[in-house]
Amino acid sequence: MVPRRAMAQAPAALLVLATAVFLVAAVGGESEVPEFDAYRMVEYDFRDQQLGSKKSTVSMGAVTPSAANPSRKMVVVSFEQANVALVDQLLGKKAAGGLLIVLPSPESMATLSAASAERFRAVEQSLMRRQVPVPVYFAFDGAETKKLVARLESSSGDSQLVAHGTGAASKKGLTQVSNVHGWLAGKGPKGEGIETLPVIAVVASYDSMAVAPELAVGADANGSGMIAVLQLARMFSKLYSGSRQQGRYNLIFVLTAAGKLDYAGTRYWLEQTDSRLLDRIEFAFCLDSIGKGDSIYVHTSKQPSKDKVPAVAKLFSALKTTAEEMMPVLPLEIVRKKINVSDAVAWEHEQFSRKDILAVTLSGHATHDPALRSSLLDRSIDSGVLSRNILFVANTIAKVVYDLPAPLDIFNGTMGPQEKFINAWAYQVAQEPRMAALFDEGAVKLIMKAESILKEVSAEAQRQTFTLGTERTYYDQKYKVKMSVYVVAPMSFDFIMMAAVAAYLFAMLVAMLGISEAVKAVSDLVKGGKKKQR
Numbered sequence: 414m415v416p417r418r419a420m421a422q423a424p425a426a427l428l429v430l431a432t433a434v435f436l437v438a439a440v441g442g443e444s445e446v447p448e449f450d451a452y453r454m455v456e457y458d459f460r461d462q463q464l465g466s467k468k469s470t471v472s473m474g475a476v477t478p479s480a481a482n483p484s485r486k487m488v489v490v491s492f493e494q495a496n497v498a499l500v501d502q503l504l505g506k507k508a509a510g511g512l513l514i515v516l517p518s519p520e521s522m523a524t525l526s527a528a529s530a531e532r533f534r535a536v537e538q539s540l541m542r543r544q545v546p547v548p549v550y551f552a553f554d555g556a557e558t559k560k561l562v563a564r565l566e567s568s569s570g571d572s573q574l575v576a577h578g579t580g581a582a583s584k585k586g587l588t589q590v591s592n593v594h595g596w597l598a599g600k601g602p603k604g605e606g607i608e609t610l611p612v613i614a615v616v617a618s619y620d621s622m623a624v625a626p627e628l629a630v631g632a633d634a635n636g637s638g639m640i641a642v643l644q645l646a647r648m649f650s651k652l653y654s655g656s657r658q659q660g661r662y663n664l665i666f667v668l669t670a671a672g673k674l675d676y677a678g679t680r681y682w683l684e685q686t687d688s689r690l691l692d693r694i695e696f697a698f699c700l701d702s703i704g705k706g707d708s709i710y711v712h713t714s715k716q717p718s719k720d721k722v723p724a725v726a727k728l729f730s731a732l733k734t735t736a737e738e739m740m741p742v743l744p745l746e747i748v749r750k751k752i753n754v755s756d757a758v759a760w761e762h763e764q765f766s767r768k769d770i771l772a773v774t775l776s777g778h779a780t781h782d783p784a785l786r787s788s789l790l791d792r793s794i795d796s797g798v799l800s801r802n803i804l805f806v807a808n809t810i811a812k813v814v815y816d817l818p819a820p821l822d823i824f825n826g827t828m829g830p831q832e833k834f835i836n837a838w839a840y841q842v843a844q845e846p847r848m849a850a851l852f853d854e855g856a857v858k859l860i861m862k863a864e865s866i867l868k869e870v871s872a873e874a875q876r877q878t879f880t881l882g883t884e885r886t887y888y889d890q891k892y893k894v895k896m897s898v899y900v901v902a903p904m905s906f907d908f909i910m911m912a913a914v915a916a917y918l919f920a921m922l923v924a925m926l927g928i929s930e931a932v933k934a935v936s937d938l939v940k941g942g943k944k945k946q947r
Contacts, residue, residue: 448577449557451513451896452625454540454549455848456582456888466545469890471576473510475898477565483509487574489565490514492554496532497539504545511548513574513896515562516789518554523793534784537624541787550576550896551625551789561898573899582888588850590620590670591878592678593864595646595871597666599814600659612663612690613810614697614772616679617642618672618761619860620849622787627893629846633777634786635672636842637704637794641803642666643838643866644830648807650870651828660814662695666871668863671849671881672701673787675757679764681879696728697772698810699761702786703802704794704839706777708744709736713773714752714766724771727813732773735809738819743805748779775806794839800830850887 454466476486478494488509490499495514503509514536517525540549552558564572598607617638621631630636646666653659669678683691703709711732729747736745752763759781765772777798778785807824811817824830847856868874926934 446897446899447557447560448895448897449552449555451550451552451576451894452627453579453890453892453894454545454551454624455626455892456890457850458584458886460884463544464542465540466547466549468511468546468548469576469579469582469894471511471548471550471574471579471896473574475513475561475565475572475574478503483507485510487511487513487548489562491562492517492529492533495536497535500536500539504543504547509547511550513550513552515558516551516553519792521554522790525790530788530790531784533790534788537788538784540624548576550894551628552896557898564900571901573901575897575899577895577897578891579894580891582890585850585887585889587883588852588881589878590678590849590852590881591860591876592667592669592682593860593867593874593876594665594667594682595867595874597646597649597653597664597871598659599653599662599664600656601661607663608689610661610663610693611695612665612693613813614665614667614694614765615642615645615700615806615810616667616669616697616761617700618669618676618678619847619863620670620672620674621791621847622673622783623789623791623846623848625789625892626848626851626887627846628789629787629848630843631786631791631847632839632843633704633791633794634702634788635700636839637702637799638700639668639863640799640835640838640842641700641703641806642668643863644803644834645807645810646867646870647834648803648824648828648830649810652811652823660811662814663693664810664814665690666867668860668867669761670879672761674849674881674885676761676764677849677881678879679761682877683764683768683770685877685879691768691770694765694770695724695813697762697765697770698806699765699772699774700806701761701774701776702778703775704777704796704799706798708746708777708779709802709805710776710779711745711747711773712760712762712776712781713747713749714760714763728771728773731809731812735805735812738808739801739805743801746779750781775802777802792843796832796835796839799839800832800835803830803835848887850881850885851892 453469456465456467458464471487474486475489476483478488478490478499480486480488483503484507486509488503488511490503490512492515500512503512561572599610601607601610618635619639621629621634621636623629623631649664653664667682669676669682671677672679733745736743750759752766754767758764760774760776762772762774804824811823841859845855845859846853847859864874864876
């Protein structure tokens with residue numbers, strides 16, 4: 414027989430046990446902590462206006478965009494859901510606590526439809542041009558982000574997101590960047606020095622831009638232009654290596670910094686280069702985003718002074734005939750745009766045009782829309798297209814240098830574009846973010862490697878280092894962090910667990926006291942609780 418005193422104390426003891434079991438179950442609802450890489454949105458000041466995301470700290474619950482009240486919550490937005498209207502809503506009326514936008518995997522970005530890419534680029538530009546008072550992060554689609562989205566959509570538990578190691582943001586000081594150029598000397602008539610020969614310049618900026626600095630690899634814009642300049646320098650170095658093959662033009666290959674900042678590097682190069690050299694530039698080819706597309710667009714501005722009209726005719730004739738002679742024919746379109754000095758510089762050749770130097774920009778884009786050339790979606794090129802466009806530029810230059818009516822069938826085999834070289838550089842470019850004011854050690858090494866190639870293949874190579882202006886100031890910050898997902902069981906689980914524990918404990922009480930005594934004991938316990946409340 415169970416003693417009467419023990420029988421009286423059993424319900425209270427079992428209640429304490431039930432409470433302990435319930436608390437352990439509730440706390441134990443948190444699983445092991447999965448994590449993934451997250452990339453913070455840029456933070457900068459432009460003309461004393463604060464733009465970009467001003468916060469980086471994340472420690473809040475996660476919800477879907479359809480949540481009724483996302484205040485103080487991190488809204489997880491899939492790539493398919495992301496559009497300007499939704500972002501406006503979440504950062505406006507709904508006042509979300511933060512945004513996490515899940516991107517397609519890097520491998521699948523190249524296969525996005527034109528409509529999907531255009532929609533997302535509009536989101537990027539919208540974010541870049543506003544002050545965002547909450548943290549905004551991006552992450553690639555992967556195992557952990559898939560689980561997170563699935564959990565949120567099925568309401569199978571509360572998810573807490575925590576970003577680790579964000580640290581405090583601080584304004585960057587003055588930033589130094591560099592232009593590099595390499596020189597190939599031509600061969601003039603007897604008694605005429607190379608310093609009197611006309612010059613052809615081949616130019617490309619090498620930096621990139623995107624809404625998230627750590628994702629701004631700019632494979633096409635303008636990694637493709639940088640690769641093309643290096644490959645063309647190698648090709649003409651071989652061609653010019655024999656005195657009989659040297660043309661009556663000097664060639665200069667220039668890689669410029671800060672292209673995404675109104676081509677500040679190009680402007681500096683033009684300001685610091687000897688005016689006697691600038692006067693001898695017959696024309697300049699600026700290469701921008703030539704790693705994709707079926708066509709090539711020749712962007713040009715005002716025509717230079719009348720004394721250069723013959724050069725204009727020579728340049729455009731060479732471009733058109735070379736495109737027609739390509740196999741298959743390369744579709745080519747000339748796009749003219751008037752320069753407005755008060756506007757931002759749309760294309761690199763405009764800096765040359767302002768110095769009365771004949772120049773064009775060759776691009777795979779028909780317009781100068783910054784959304785096309787400042788996107789985190791720009792992560793790959795088509796090496797076949799880039800190789801074709803390099804060959805087109807090489808043949809155009811050769812036609813002018815050697816004054817040929819027909820194409821010079823020499824850029825093939827080891828003399829032509831090298832697939833291995835192009836692919837190796839395309840891979841390296843796609844791994845290194847290159848925002849001008851936020852260069853890291855990897856980006857610096859990449860540019861130094863490009864400089865070493867120009868030194869290797871040209872008779873003379875030089876570096877120009879200068880300080881970026883203060884009109885646009887970026888913030889030093891850890892733009893790539895680990896984001897953890899803490900998962901807690903939902904409230905429904907708590908109620909079910911409580912009911913199960915109560916039923917189990919009542920069964921134990923029945924086993925100890927019998928059914929009638931167990932019911933009486935629970936009844937007395939409840940009545941006793943009510944008396945205490947009174």
